[in-house]
Amino acid sequence: MKIRSTTAEDYDVFVDTMFTAFARFPDTAAETWSALEMDRGLLAMTAEGRPVGTAAAYSFELTLPGEVVVPAAGVTAVGVLPSHRRQGVLSAMMRHQLAEFRERGEFLSVLLASEALIYRRFGYGPATYTRRLTVQRHQAAFAVPRAGGAAAGSIEVLRRAECGEILEEIYDRYRRARPGALSRPHRWWEAGAGQPPISRTPRHIAVHRDAEGVPDGYASYSLTEPSTLTVDETIAVDDEVSTALARFLLGHDLISEVVFKHCPPDHPLRWQLEDFRAGEVGGDTDWLWVRLLDIPRALTARGWSTDGEIVLDVDDAALGEHGRYLLTVRNGEADCVPAEREPDLSLDVSDLGSIYLGGTAPSTLVRAGHIRAHHPDAAALADTLFRTERAPHCLHWF
Numbered sequence: 001m002k003i004r005s006t007t008a009e010d011y012d013v014f015v016d017t018m019f020t021a022f023a024r025f026p027d028t029a030a031e032t033w034s035a036l037e038m039d040r041g042l043l044a045m046t047a048e049g050r051p052v053g054t055a056a057a058y059s060f061e062l063t064l065p066g067e068v069v070v071p072a073a074g075v076t077a078v079g080v081l082p083s084h085r086r087q088g089v090l091s092a093m094m095r096h097q098l099a100e101f102r103e104r105g106e107f108l109s110v111l112l113a114s115e116a117l118i119y120r121r122f123g124y125g126p127a128t129y130t131r132r133l134t135v136q137r138h139q140a141a142f143a144v145p146r147a148g149g150a151a152a153g154s155i156e157v158l159r160r161a162e163c164g165e166i167l168e169e170i171y172d173r174y175r176r177a178r179p180g181a182l183s184r185p186h187r188w189w190e191a192g193a194g195q196p197p198i199s200r201t202p203r204h205i206a207v208h209r210d211a212e213g214v215p216d217g218y219a220s221y222s223l224t225e226p227s228t229l230t231v232d233e234t235i236a237v238d239d240e241v242s243t244a245l246a247r248f249l250l251g252h253d254l255i256s257e258v259v260f261k262h263c264p265p266d267h268p269l270r271w272q273l274e275d276f277r278a279g280e281v282g283g284d285t286d287w288l289w290v291r292l293l294d295i296p297r298a299l300t301a302r303g304w305s306t307d308g309e310i311v312l313d314v315d316d317a318a319l320g321e322h323g324r325y326l327l328t329v330r331n332g333e334a335d336c337v338p339a340e341r342e343p344d345l346s347l348d349v350s351d352l353g354s355i356y357l358g359g360t361a362p363s364t365l366v367r368a369g370h371i372r373a374h375h376p377d378a379a380a381l382a383d384t385l386f387r388t389e390r391a392p393h394c395l396h397w398f
């Protein structure tokens, strides 16, 4: 088995191999994959020169707690032909890829897992979560807001094709301030890659503008059942704009329910409705998985809101590494150095990926038996340190 890098000339064979792994046909979703970075692709080849496996990476930026924006390698297009599975092809590609990320200076990698059993062994852990919220329109009266006012501004409904670069600009403002959010590089919008509203699939877009007329939020939606309005995503620069868009969607005539496909776990909408049960949560699932490749660099990059110190003993079986680190936070600045002293927590690098963005409490993983706490206060200490003001959220599909 040989792993080789791809170039633009490999696009057809790469997509064909990946689609065979997924039992699909390339012509069904060519646009979806049009933002692939072919200089970041890998092909696994048999000794006879037959391609049997694919993997690739996108050059994203990820927003960390503290609104710190860092590079992140987004693993994608992973597939092994059904005839060649469970023979170590993926494992070989993953080893190759992780080494390449380090060579490029990338200190963390992210992915969306098709199945939850695949990636933990390679050091990835689920780090952000998303859920669907279905609201029955006839129950959707808003409670009188107790705090804050309605966003001053206006809403205009456009077709996707009429939006120009408005969506790209709003998304970019939003993602820089939202921990867990990924960039959507210009090439995605240009190529109409991925899923709506980046793709050119017809959609209605409610664009919100502030009092000065500057676009600051949008919702992409379509009618999916005779009386169901499905919202692909609501992107807003703040909660007031998000609420204005929710009010607009829930006020749509001839609709019995509105399905908000991608809500963060701490979404306030249910609490804003008079009838708490008007909003039904479903499809609660993991979204972004995180893999740290340089632990001191990753821990000093993110923002911290509580001072303190903790010693973490981290096992990285996939890379055959083991390290003990003293993390010290003073005035929001972190320092992370190799440590000799007894650890507070022992954990796998995949669990560190899970707690890194603040979306998974360390104590949950202690209670689950993943993380070992070495004294009774260790879990609470870690919870306090890693906690973030808002749950990280990612809704970019790749």
Ligand SMILES: CC(=O)SCCNC(=O)CCNC(=O)[C@H](O)C(C)(C)COP(=O)(O)OP(=O)(O)OC[C@H]1O[C@@H](n2cnc3c(N)ncnc32)[C@H](O)[C@@H]1OP(=O)(O)O
Pocket: 021, 022, 075, 076, 077, 078, 079, 080, 081, 084, 085, 086, 087, 088, 089, 090, 091, 092, 111, 112, 113, 114, 115, 117, 118, 121
């Ligand atoms: C980021 C993304 O692109 S997600 C998309 C992932 N791709 C898909 O889901 C497409 C369909 N599936 C496939 O193409 C393949 O089954 C893959 C890529 C998931 C796995 O490739 P393989 O070459 O079979 O994996 P490999 O042989 O290296 O397996 C390594 C280990 O993971 C385990 N493993 C691999 N896939 C799975 C799975 N889907 N479920 C459970 N365990 C798995 C293997 O059993 C093996 O375990 P072991 O070391 O204890 O023996």
